[in-house]
Amino acid sequence: MARPEQILVLEPQHELKFRGPFTDVVTATLKLSNPTDRNVCFKVKTTAPRRYCVRPNSGIIDAGNSVNVSVMLQPFDYDPNEKSKHKFMVQSLLAPYDMTDMEGVWKEAKPEELMDSKLRCAFELPLENDKTHESESNQTISSSSVKTEHSVLPKSASVSLDDGEVKKIMEECKRLQMEVQRLREENKQIREDDGLRKRKVTSVAASHSSGMATSAMREEGLSTRVLALCVLLFVIGVIFGKLAL
Numbered sequence: 001m002a003r004p005e006q007i008l009v010l011e012p013q014h015e016l017k018f019r020g021p022f023t024d025v026v027t028a029t030l031k032l033s034n035p036t037d038r039n040v041c042f043k044v045k046t047t048a049p050r051r052y053c054v055r056p057n058s059g060i061i062d063a064g065n066s067v068n069v070s071v072m073l074q075p076f077d078y079d080p081n082e083k084s085k086h087k088f089m090v091q092s093l094l095a096p097y098d099m100t101d102m103e104g105v106w107k108e109a110k111p112e113e114l115m116d117s118k119l120r121c122a123f124e125l126p127l128e129n130d131k132t133h134e135s136e137s138n139q140t141i142s143s144s145s146v147k148t149e150h151s152v153l154p155k156s157a158s159v160s161l162d163d164g165e166v167k168k169i170m171e172e173c174k175r176l177q178m179e180v181q182r183l184r185e186e187n188k189q190i191r192e193d194d195g196l197r198k199r200k201v202t203s204v205a206a207s208h209s210s211g212m213a214t215s216a217m218r219e220e221g222l223s224t225r226v227l228a229l230c231v232l233l234f235v236i237g238v239i240f241g242k243l244a245l
Helices: 102-110 128-160 163-244
Strands: 009-011 014-020 026-033 040-046 052-055 058-061 066-073 087-094 113-124
Touching: 026 087, 040 052, 040 066, 040 102, 040 163, 058 066
Parallel strands: 014 113
Antiparallel strands: 009 026, 026 066, 040 058, 040 087, 052 066, 087 113
């Protein structure tokens, strides 16, 4: 049984053209239109999936609506003598009324329900006249940008020189200067207090050390006196012992 004809309308119908230079990504647009009163599922496939990026590559087109598919050719070394063998195929099928899973619909679809269209890929390099026109267009855009910048500059300058804005900026600067001065004074006071505290701690430590040294000397002197007194008493005891004998 022959497959039904494609119900989607493709623009372009037979060929996708990619215009170089091909040192960067080149994009071609494929428009898919659904002229029916039914929702239609679609898929876009290619014979060179590594060379192209397709967005979206599948989906649903509501009745009477259309979708633009971007086909992006990746950069490559173009050889004008080499003919392109790349092809694209657009598959479609009528969406069931109770559809909940689109992938399931594709898996369960019968061959006689599928519709497809094939497109060739063509590569073209821009002509010299086109390059000259493109260069002139770029120069025109650049000059327009410069004129726009010049027209904007006086407005920006007038805005920056507004008296009210200048007054606000001056007041803000004064407030910031006062805040900086206050912080400096607080920092200075903190450093002075910290120095005074350190000096007090040092003096207390010194006095404590001298007191301990004096106490040690006193204790040492007292021990010497007690020892001398004991020796003296011992000598006196010996003398009295001899006299008694």
